[in-house]
Amino acid sequence: MAEHTASNHSKSSPLKLYFGVWATLLVLTFVTYEVSLVDLGPFNSVVALVIASIKATLVALFFMHVWHASEKLTKLVIVAAVFFLLLLLGLTMTDYATRPWS
DSSP: OHHHHHHHHHHHSOHHHHHHHHHHHHHHHHHHHHHHTSOOTTHHHHHHHHHHHHHHHHIIIIITOOTTOOOHHHHHHHHHHHHHHHHHHHHHHHHHHTSOOO
């Protein structure tokens, strides 16, 4: 059974793909650094979080083998996690937006 699993991983995730994702992560890290040097006002955090979200998605999809996951339970757990993350962020932003600033 271990041999079957190892052969599936080598076919579904070639080394070239891993190096491509790794290079993309390096480029996005450099972009994050360069954007941090530009004054975007209140959007500095937004841009940094968007780039970090893209990098986290790449890591989860390729290095954690979510992209080729055939189990429906794996995909359900990921969708549920993203849903609750968005729910928590939405509730936090709602609280933040309704606070009186003096």
